[in-house]
Amino acid sequence: MLRLSTKGQYGVRAMFEIARGYPDRPLTIKEIAERQDVSVAYLEQILGKLRRAGLIRSIRGPGGGYLLAREPREIPIAEVLGVLEGPVAITSCVDPREGCVRVEHCVTHLLWKELGAQIEGFLNTITLGNLLAGDVGSLQQVRTALEKTSKDRNSR
Amino acid sequence: MLRLSTKGQYGVRAMFEIARGYPDRPLTIKEIAERQDVSVAYLEQILGKLRRAGLIRSIRGPGGGYLLAREPREIPIAEVLGVLEGPVAITSCVDPREGCVRVEHCVTHLLWKELGAQIEGFLNTITLGNLLAGDVGSLQQVRTALEKTSKDRNSR
DNA sequence: TGAATACTTGACATAAACAGTAGGCTATTT
DNA sequence: AAATAGCCTACTGTTTATGTCAAGTATTCA
Numbered sequence: 001m002l003r004l005s006t007k008g009q010y011g012v013r014a015m016f017e018i019a020r021g022y023p024d025r026p027l028t029i030k031e032i033a034e035r036q037d038v039s040v041a042y043l044e045q046i047l048g049k050l051r052r053a054g055l056i057r058s059i060r061g062p063g064g065g066y067l068l069a070r071e072p073r074e075i076p077i078a079e080v081l082g083v084l085e086g087p088v089a090i091t092s093c094v095d096p097r098e099g100c101v102r103v104e105h106c107v108t109h110l111l112w113k114e115l116g117a118q119i120e121g122f123l124n125t126i127t128l129g130n131l132l133a134g135d136v137g138s139l140q141q142v143r144t145a146l147e148k149t150s151k152d153r154n155s156r
Numbered sequence: 157m158l159r160l161s162t163k164g165q166y167g168v169r170a171m172f173e174i175a176r177g178y179p180d181r182p183l184t185i186k187e188i189a190e191r192q193d194v195s196v197a198y199l200e201q202i203l204g205k206l207r208r209a210g211l212i213r214s215i216r217g218p219g220g221g222y223l224l225a226r227e228p229r230e231i232p233i234a235e236v237l238g239v240l241e242g243p244v245a246i247t248s249c250v251d252p253r254e255g256c257v258r259v260e261h262c263v264t265h266l267l268w269k270e271l272g273a274q275i276e277g278f279l280n281t282i283t284l285g286n287l288l289a290g291d292v293g294s295l296q297q298v299r300t301a302l303e304k305t306s307k308d309r310n311s312r
Numbered sequence: 313t314g315a316a317t318a319c320t321t322g323a324c325a326t327a328a329a330c331a332g333t334a335g336g337c338t339a340t341t342t
Numbered sequence: 343a344a345a346t347a348g349c350c351t352a353c354t355g356t357t358t359a360t361g362t363c364a365a366g367t368a369t370t371c372a
Contacts, residue, residue: 001160001245002158002159003246004246004247005157005358012264060368085158087157093165108165110292112165122271161329163330186347198331216339217340217346220346
């Protein structure tokens, strides 16, 4: 359940690849495609969205390619995914683009809302900088802290 | 992004409805369907899965219906969703039923794995009992604790 | 200026997943 | 026996996901 589309996955991987070159040199689509094993045509769509959203810049012509528009540590994963897949919306009930017709009857409304907030919160704490530094391992500490807190809550 | 299928949503709502009657009386599919505004035929599929997984019991014949197999507080939402939609698997890369072909090259592998663990951890802390008691509001505290911890981590 | 290189856009194709329906069957109670 | 209620499986229409393709536009270098 709760699978991410390939657009989101490839997008993050492409951003990572671009970030690796940052700020030294622009990376061509072809390079990114080869390194991440994705078709050039498909990547074009993805990078186009990211560029229009202002996350990356492009330079045309020979020697051109893509560059990050900001520093890696200023680009949270949540933003990349948000551009490519829209906001987190576990159910249509909590989708900002739709809306709940039965909020008051909907017992689960709050549950989905909180789950969404949880996910967004998490993805906002991780940046491309973290990915580059390879310090995602320390995330486990975050989870551990969460579980402890929940346990406290339930034992009250 | 990350939308839950209707099966999962309806399933949780159905479980909630059954839990409301617990342990007094069995609820018929028809009653659940009416109260949660879902078709009887569709609900049958969902309740069938939940029954085979041992989350609910059924009683046939007149006066029959569905009952919880355990106490509401012993039934985490994660389990309900797991039965109906399989395990959390943000990408095929971290799907226990598939597997990652390129773990060592896959920078994002750990990220998706942690996100999945985060979600499962959260859904495991919420039970039908919590839903019944309407104390989902206190979830916010959990999130706040999470964010604080993350902040600490990043400022180190 | 012309060739090479690279990005841009929109239409289209295929396949998988989702959401729900339909119909017949079995068990239990009265 | 009749009524009630759950059980099971196959089928189907729709939507979404995942790409591909083709033609066009912009930039740079020689």
